[in-house]
């Protein structure tokens with residue numbers, strides 16, 4: 001878990017450094033950075049295009065890594081909650097952000113719909129064999 005947190009920090013740091021590098025390059029190469037696509041110098045336009053493509057590629061890779069971390073989290077979270085980790089992994093990969101939102105809704109519902117103890121009426125886990133509050137044992 002500590003390792004995942006560290007790699008996340010490195011990714012964010014890397015993305016920040018790349019963004020600053022890209023922006024400063026664009027700013028120094030063009031008199032007016034926002035006018036760079038209208039430049040009359042084809043060489044400068046080519047360099048801008050290359051830089052933009054490079055930045056896009058880096059962000060795509062960073063986004064891809066973040067997305068893998070999200071998919072791993074969904075897989076582990078689903079397994080922890082007694083759902084099929086593989087199924088939810090596929091849903092998140094296929095549907096992307098929509099799949100992640102569906103999972104967040106489903107996992108929230110699962111938590112809220114836990115049954116109540118017939119003895120004391122308090123919310124208890126779905127698979128509890130005895131009430132954690134009043135210690136009443138349940139027949140299967």
Ligand SMILES: [Zn+2]
Pocket residue numbers: 117118119120121122131132133134135136
């Ligand atoms: Zn109880």
